[in-house]
Amino acid sequence: MPGISREEVAHLARLARLELKDEELDHFAGQLDDIIGAVATVSDVANEDVPPTSHPLPLTNVMRPDTVRPSLTPQQALSGAPAQEQQRFKVPQILGED
């Protein structure tokens, strides 16, 4: 499998919402290339007839009774908010100016 380039690392960082510095891109590109080279060996044994396992427990649709119970107050829920206004989380602008 191909190695990973500096440009690919920059793309991954954007997808992962990480504003990496230039020197970090160089540093991580080499390390990620090493790691990906090592983990790529999983494909050696992964034949088509082996089913995938995503979880150790075979669970589907675990439900509990839908009953009203005490929960966090608005004050508690907002207690860690970086900014708040009128009992809501206050966030930076989401849409562009125009």
Add this chain to the structure above:
Amino acid sequence: MADLTRLTAAQTAEMIASGEVTAVEVAEAHLARIEAVDEKVHAFLHIDREGALAKAREVDEKRARGERLGPLAGVPAAVKDLFTTEGVPTTVGSKILEGWIPPYDSTVVRKLKEADVVILGKTNMDEFAMGSSTENSAYGPTGNPWDLTRVPGGSGGGSSAAITAYEAPLALGTDTGGSIRQPAAVTGTVGVKPTYGGVSRYGMVAFSSSLDQAGPCARTVLDAALLHAVIGGHDELDSTSIDQPVPDVVAAARNGDVAGLRVGVVTEFRGEGYQAGVLQRVDETVELLRELGAEVVEVSCPSFTKALAAYYLIAPSECSSNLARFDAMRYGLRVGDDGTHSAEEVTALTREAGFGDEVKRRVMLGTYALSSGYYDAYYGSAQKVRTLITRDFERAFGEVDVLVSPTTPTTAFPIGERTDDPMAMYLADLCTIPSNLAGNAAMSVPCGLAPEDGLPVGLQIIAPAMADDCLYRVGAALEAAHQARWGHPLLEEAPSL
């Protein structure tokens, strides 16, 4: 009075229940010990002196009124800084949660409180539990009390160091790829990863949800069992929690016995990369099992050689998704909110400032493994390896009752040795990862000191899912036989701090 910090949790609980000592005296002794040694060890990120003393007073008052006490009433415990604790800071070893005060308790912390355990504080860890040395903590490394220039293992190095340094008799850990067992091995203590789903994950900061499992860290097998029994059991707040009673681990720990037990030695976990002294102590311990009446055979689990590779695709993939919640909007750090940056830019600036290198590496690795075009080759193949590993375990447990191996390939390594070589660091979890991928139960128990460096070696015992009691039966038998041979617990050979 004898040094209260040297008692086991079981002894402490009995002495408090009988009135021989008060919970406040026990709490004060441990807080004094923390004050005396933690500057050197750095096991704790936060010490809740007031909370601990208040709980201890409550226990003493309950006893004075003749009320029923919880099973570990007055026994102090340290909690890995990954469990939410209402009103007490929870950082998960990261700058991104610096100063965050959770508004709720994790289920295991709630259970500790209900059992009248005295929570001393929160322990250091690799950021988001990603690491094998505790050096990835944003708040500085923890020293191994056996040699402060070496790592105490990770990610739960704060918890293992705290119990090793007699700062607490019990600690809570979490184990995603070995973060309870590997620190236990390199500090000469006992650590258990319960069956996946055996202990609630509610209120744990999620790293890799299909692998994460909370469990006990202690100085003795019985103490680990007592803590396991308190924290285990079904929780409707965790949909992956198993709705079955916890096996009677305390009875098992009180009845150590391996006579007639079939023990399989995993043949894949030796050879190149394994320290000679580790293999020597493990072999001696396997011989001891034979002397105690176990039937020992070699068992091959060929897919285990791919476990590390599969893990470093599955865990990063799940973490890249889990850590998306750290978006700087609802809690935690926010950087760059000066009116010139959009919400998305603020998220990226915050994650850049708030996450350390290992977290960034894993988030990017997971993003890569899950991306279109690579998904089948990486994440998809890793999931198939997970199936093969589970099949290897099923085959093995058809022939034997438990499997054993070294817990770690080497003893504790020097601080700084592997920090910039991720692959070398990952190798510390080589032997512990298969149990996380399959979801079964595993324990590390001390089996002596490696002759070449005088540092602790751990034996890993693995049992099928929901056979956690089996671990304790074997662990207790080994602990008793080892101590009969050594004349004292292994930790008594540790240097005084």
